[in-house]
Amino acid sequence: MTGISFHEVSHTYRPPRSAPTLALERVSLDVREREFLALLGPSGCGKSTLLYLLGGFLPVEAGAVTVAGKPVTGPGPDRGIVFQNFALYPWKTVRQNILYGLEKQRLPRAERERRARELIELVHLGGFDNSYPAQLSGGMKQRVAIARTLAVDPAILLMDEPFGALDAQTRALMHEELLAIIRRTPKTVVFVTHDVREAVYLADRVAVMSARPGRIKEIVDTGFAGEKGPALTGTRAFADKVEHLWDLVRGEAILAQTRRD
């Protein structure tokens, strides 16, 4: 049971010494069990905030956020998250970063080591086991963050622009890996991105958000559920879907831009 529901959720940031910001306004959204949902929207529209509420990191002050029908009251290992800026522990090596979550899960030592090795291979970081994050490139750090979250095999995967720092080639590889992982161990995924093609390629549905205060503007079915693969991106249907979403996003991006000036 991993269905997710946002009902009329609003969120206001109240920084101690500046004006409050209404980041989300009455957002309602349902994510079906084992669905891959992409959240698409201009920067500053509240995508991360939505994810933090679902992760249980921020208190739900208005509306309701539920997972499998139960209100979210705090973080839990059922929801694994990949943070936007990696959030690796800089004093731990790649291997130690990946092991941390497994230690918290009280897995037997041999099992932890096995899984850590497996994940390091999966994200192509073999040989960097004992490197510290400061010694890695942005793309490598991002892959460590993904490996760390996947290691504990959460039923729900929250990803905040997880491939943003990767070069196009690595990103394409990571797309395939992610899809393969989900095929092997089905998960409910909420995937934040501002890359329209990435959203169409990975997701079953794409929720387009409006500029601040964030609301859900439209939810688009991609309709490619069964046929994901590199061949898909060359098809007419894919191009049309991307075009359609671009039109939706463009207006919001311009709005977000003018508002910043």
Place this chain on the structure above:
Amino acid sequence: MRSAVVRYSPLLLLAIAWEAVPRLGLVDPDTLPPLSAVLRAWIGLLRDGDLAVNGLSSLQNLTAGLVLAIVVGVALGVLMAWYWPVEVLVNPLVRILYPLPRSALIPVMILWFGLGAASKIAAVFLGCLLPVVIGAFNGARGVEQVLIWSARAAGATSLEVLREVVVPAAMPEILAGIRNALALSFILLVAAELLISQRGMGYLISSFGEAGAYDAMFAGVLTVSAVGFFADRLYLLVMGWALRWRG
């Protein structure tokens, strides 16, 4: 190699001047014995065991006071950053006490804890506490929110988050605070021993001074300075190793 020579050349010049100035009669050799006489006195102190007995005593009290200050200081600083009631209670005290001249504590400690080791340890402890508290507080307060969230999501308890995330993330500031405390510990211990004591390097220095054995007195001063200098060098090495992850 060359850089080491350049770096320590002022020290060499100082040593030459120290030897030359009293020998040339520019100052009274009683007030400033030449370096060679001081070194001869130093070897004498080493032979009699004066240096071992007093040096060991000082080192013990310094270590006890410093370790106590580190343990209590880190705990207090981290708790201040973590639980606001602790901050409300402790932070004003820290601010008020920080500018207080630390050596002013020494007579009070002697009054409370007597003439022996306890008052020396207490003076070092209290004098070194605040830099450690402030380092730990600043470090712990600056920990990135997502690092804490990340640990919570993995299933860490509050205590585990403190121990496994907050303290290591604050380590650069904690270690910098301890370095300040290390320098202060030498000052406080010797000052306390100079004031009143029956043992220790400060005792050695003051008793030779009173007896007019100035070469031995200078040997004591030189020893304390050298140990302080090398302790700091050694500490920097350890700090570099502990923070090797900073790349």
